[in-house]
Amino acid sequence: MKALVAIVGRPNVGKSTLFNRLVGSRKAIVDDYPGVTRDRNYADADVLGHVVSLIDTGGFEPSVSDEMFSLMRQQATLAIQEADAILFVVDAREGVMPADHEIMAILRETDKPVLVLANKVEGRAVESASLEAYELGTSQVFPISAEHGVGVYDVLEALANVLPQIDEISNENSDGRIKIAVIGRPNVGKSSIVNRLLGEERMLASDIAGTTRDSIDSTLDVGDERYLLIDTAGMRRKRSISMRIEQYSVVQAIKSLEQCDVALLVLDATQSVTDQDARLARLVDEKGKGVVVLVNKWDLVEKDSSTAGAYVKEFRDKLPFFSYAPVLFISAQTGQRAHRILDQVRIAYTNNHARISTGVLNRFFEDIVAKQPPPTVQGKTVKLYFLTQVAVAPPTIVAACNHPELLAISYQRYLVNQVREHFSFEGAPLRILIRPRSGSRPKREKGKLRTVSARQ
Structure with missing residues (x-):
């Protein structure tokens, strides 16, 4: 960390x-x-x-x-x-x-x-x-x-x-526990969600010394599944200080996201999606963490059959980079759908650590390129040769290309969308890096190497 x-x-x-x-x-x-x-x-x-x-x-x-x-x-x-x-x-x-x-x-x-x-x-x-x-x-x-x-x-x-001697936490979870960070603006119900998970979903829970100064993490065992809720003491501590600045939630999120595998981003169902919600969502995406969006206080909303769909549409419109994040409407107060939170956490964790073999990836790749090849740019034919996954958490795929600097952003999005449609990756950010084919000379622009990437 x-x-x-x-x-x-x-x-x-x-x-x-x-x-x-x-x-x-x-x-x-x-x-x-x-x-x-x-x-x-x-x-x-x-x-x-x-x-x-x-x-x-x-x-x-x-x-x-x-x-x-x-x-x-x-x-x-x-x-x-x-x-x-x-x-x-x-x-x-x-x-x-x-x-x-x-x-x-x-x-x-x-x-x-x-x-x-x-x-x-x-x-x-x-x-x-x-x-x-x-x-x-x-x-x-x-x-x-x-x-x-x-x-x-x-x-x-x-x-x-x-500086304290703090070792970087590995992306691989050595103790088998999925580390969960609950983040969100003040008063959206983060502490209530943690209490709901620890109070009713748990079979065994305890407070242990956390990895950061003055931090307490809480273990949660449900059947054979083992979880660690990051810095639950920090949420309680936040309420005890006089500061009510919204951006405090960003500071707390930065610390928690450095340690977690999956983030629970909590929104308030009684309010529209705010700029601060967008900042926290971008932070999760940048950190490459698995994510589940929890729309809390759903019991307080007057609704009909279209209310949930309208909220999701507003959310997607305001945060288009976050289209991969599943949205779960819950009430920490009544327990509505709270039992589904850990199921979604497990899916996000699994997808963020998923690996696709090069053979499977390229058989799929050949089909989508044949269906829609890259457009010609400035009279030059842009060719993609192969895909290979090089990392997990987040899943990162490299696409070899003869002219990376000419591959349109729209086509990069096409690749990301096709990979998501075929392999899911729900709850996981996906990176596709467009790189020159090995042995070819990379293009330079104004003296700098041009590196192209697609993130969604």
Whole structure:
């Protein structure tokens, strides 16, 4: 599992600039679907060989009408509750402000490592620019210019030395348990669903020490099937803090998704699909996890024979990249359809770990290409030679092509849809990578290798 590093500080001290500096070219571009922004506040970053999940708490700022100290306390609380290490950014130009002391006082209450960064030292003597930050009572201040990269390497070195030694969790489940993360916006009923699973579906359940700091995971055994519900304590802990920022659910989801095999994405049946629902769905897809969508509070909805279909249509229209996710209408309160949750989890897990032999895949491939060959582009014939599956969790298939850069996006979607139609993969993201045939020269565009992929 990746360590979680939070960047905190007053508004306009350069948190987002530092975030972009640390993420660099690793930051993915997110498709322009509704609710999916290109200005993400979470991403993976490479810290001298340690891949960490980086959170810019600047993206969690409420409206400007909120009290400053309330905002700072919420940011610091977020960092204390969830992060493994904290980067506290102050503005070297403005100097230390009362709000900085407020944040530092809260951060001192945690035993997690805190690095103090004096940003915006460009054009000033480095030492004099950062001296005032020692007023915060820290033993070391890192003078940096996030905009120009000055001093950032020193921060990376210090951060690498304090990061907890957290091993990456293998995609293969060594203990035989399917790891389940329950994610969703606040107040959609996540805790109620967990309680329903543990209270009525279980034959044996217990709390065990989790793999993250202050985390408790719950085991669940149903017959011969064994499950692990990730960080059930985190859901209860969330309700005990004063922060009510919706984006907190993204932070919690990032941590849980790093550990899980299957995600249960919980929606509120009494509300339309929101931008935050879309963000969480995109996060599940990016992480390559199996998924089941639970539309909770279905008992509270006035409905007729078309209500469920209309909700699914709205869901599919707003999240077209999530077409593979099964939708289950439930009520954690009454137990309606709750008995089907684990069945869907098992299907999603199995499909996300499914392997198709190269022979079977290519017999199918020959049929679909013969039925609809790739279109000619710019007078060039685009040929696909074979398919082979190279990975699971998520299932990843490579298609060898003579001109990867010319294969239309619509045809890539055709391949994905045909594979799904024939082999199912319900509840599992599917990747098809279009690569040059071995021995051929890959095309370059503006000096860069063109890699094409289809994800759905």
